[in-house]
Amino acid sequence: MAYRSIAEEEKVAAMSALSLGFGIPAKARELSKRVDTEQLRVVEVDGQFASVLRLSRMPQYWLGRAVPSGQVLSLATSLEHRAAGHGLALLEGMLAELHEAGIPTVTLQPSTARFYRKAGFEFAGAWNLYEVKCEHLPALDGAYQARRLPADDLDPIMKLYEQIAPGRHGAFARQEWWWRAALRRPHPSEDAEPVSLLLEGSDGPVGWAMLAFGSDPGNQPFGLRVRIQDWGWLPGHDLAALGALAGYRTMDSVVNWSGPDPDPFLFLLPNESIRLTRRRYWMLRLVDLPGAFGARPYPPGAAGRVVLRVSDPLCPWNSGTWALEIADGQGRLERVSGAPARSETAGTASIQGLAALFTGFAGPDELARAGLLDAADPAALEVLRAAFASPKPFTAELY
Numbered sequence: 451m452a453y454r455s456i457a458e459e460e461k462v463a464a465m466s467a468l469s470l471g472f473g474i475p476a477k478a479r480e481l482s483k484r485v486d487t488e489q490l491r492v493v494e495v496d497g498q499f500a501s502v503l504r505l506s507r508m509p510q511y512w513l514g515r516a517v518p519s520g521q522v523l524s525l526a527t528s529l530e531h532r533a534a535g536h537g538l539a540l541l542e543g544m545l546a547e548l549h550e551a552g553i554p555t556v557t558l559q560p561s562t563a564r565f566y567r568k569a570g571f572e573f574a575g576a577w578n579l580y581e582v583k584c585e586h587l588p589a590l591d592g593a594y595q596a597r598r599l600p601a602d603d604l605d606p607i608m609k610l611y612e613q614i615a616p617g618r619h620g621a622f623a624r625q626e627w628w629w630r631a632a633l634r635r636p637h638p639s640e641d642a643e644p645v646s647l648l649l650e651g652s653d654g655p656v657g658w659a660m661l662a663f664g665s666d667p668g669n670q671p672f673g674l675r676v677r678i679q680d681w682g683w684l685p686g687h688d689l690a691a692l693g694a695l696a697g698y699r700t701m702d703s704v705v706n707w708s709g710p711d712p713d714p715f716l717f718l719l720p721n722e723s724i725r726l727t728r729r730r731y732w733m734l735r736l737v738d739l740p741g742a743f744g745a746r747p748y749p750p751g752a753a754g755r756v757v758l759r760v761s762d763p764l765c766p767w768n769s770g771t772w773a774l775e776i777a778d779g780q781g782r783l784e785r786v787s788g789a790p791a792r793s794e795t796a797g798t799a800s801i802q803g804l805a806a807l808f809t810g811f812a813g814p815d816e817l818a819r820a821g822l823l824d825a826a827d828p829a830a831l832e833v834l835r836a837a838f839a840s841p842k843p844f845t846a847e848l849y
């Protein structure tokens with residue numbers, strides 16, 4: 451069994467195994483055209499690709515700071531190779547590769563939590579889909595202008611995103627291929643060509659919206675559904691972003707978007723008119739404990755030291771007793787050799803529980819109730835509560 455990347459001439463075979471794994475064998479060639487060979491990793495058994503995954507590397511923002519991270523964009527074991535440990539071996543190979551490259555975290559959208567938990571992943575953030583009827587939207591303020599961008603002109607949008615993303619806890623530091631490949635793909639029921647709008651105020655661009663137009667058969671006679679594939683705006687321009695779509699009020703239309711929880715529109719619209727229609731939780735794996743906890747910032751007021759014992763058989767470099775020191779907005783995780791000082795009680799944490807703590811998705815109290823963390827003493831619990839307090843982590847993308 452061998453974990454490796456592949457050569458260009460092996461791509462079609464790898465994509466065939468991946469597509470069969472997902473039950474869409476006929477799509478292998480079409481998908482091959484969209485996928486970068488460098489992102490593919492395989493486990494090879496007797497000359498065949500048993501399990502295949504697609505890995506990207508985009509940093510993620512935690513409390514405003516970008517930390518290197520990997521993303522498993524897809525993973526499957528080919529039909530004839532299932533339940534033989536190849537999927538897990540593939541993840542194990544990937545974790546060793548990321549560790550070697552100094553990338554301390556990796557995330558994914560799971561279809562099975564049990565399988566990924568075996569590899570040390572845990573739920574650590576969310577993707578939330580909201581809906582509002584256009585009749586509830588405020589009209590666009592005359593101080594703004596909405597300008598359509600040519601389909602391939604992403605520059606002004608990418609510039610705005612760089613300003614906005616650090617304020618989204620969990621957001622990707624997106625790369626250009628991601629904008630072109632993932633963010634502009636319409637659903638099968640939508641018009642093929644998405645529309646990009648730039649929202650301009652008196653001093654230049656303040657926001658954008660990438661729109662996909664589809665129909666909503668349950669919502670006749672017009673039944674328009676506008677899905678915001680992606681959007682963002684500078685602080686203070688929220689209602690303008692929604693207002694750009696207010697003209698569809700006449701058509702019995704609905705708008706969907708993904709956003710944080712709670713979404714700011716809950717506070718900005720006069721009634722509880724937005725509805726959460728779907729939520730998917732994503733998972734995170736801590737590849738390297740000191741790398742991860744040392745790289746993200748912490749709330750400036752949090753301070754203290756917590757000693758935790760961790761066992762991580764899949765990534766043995768994470769196993770051991772660790773002291774987490776938090777001061778002045780920074781954190782440091784160091785090995786404790788020998789027994790902890792007499793005044794300190796060592797708690798225990800599972801590698802999965804630490805993943806949910808790292809992003810602020812769950813606090814130490816919830817994790818203790820789930821049996822994933824035991825801070826051992828009330829003072830340590832207090833330090834962890836303060837250190838990992840944050841907005842709820844979310845990604846705008848379902849990836």
Ligand SMILES: CC(C)(COP(=O)(O)OP(=O)(O)OC[C@H]1O[C@@H](n2cnc3c(N)ncnc32)[C@H](O)[C@@H]1OP(=O)(O)O)[C@@H](O)C(=O)NCCC(=O)NCCS
Binds near residue numbers: 525534562
């Ligand atoms: C999920 C999938 C990748 C697992 O691959 P695999 O090579 O068969 O998995 P492994 O043999 O390495 O299994 C490792 C462990 O996970 C468990 N596991 C695997 N698939 C599981 C599932 N769907 N539900 C629950 N547990 C699962 C196995 O039982 C095994 O645990 P065990 O050692 O206690 O028996 C494979 O079934 C698949 O390709 N499914 C369709 C595509 C898909 O869902 N991919 C994931 C997209 S996010």
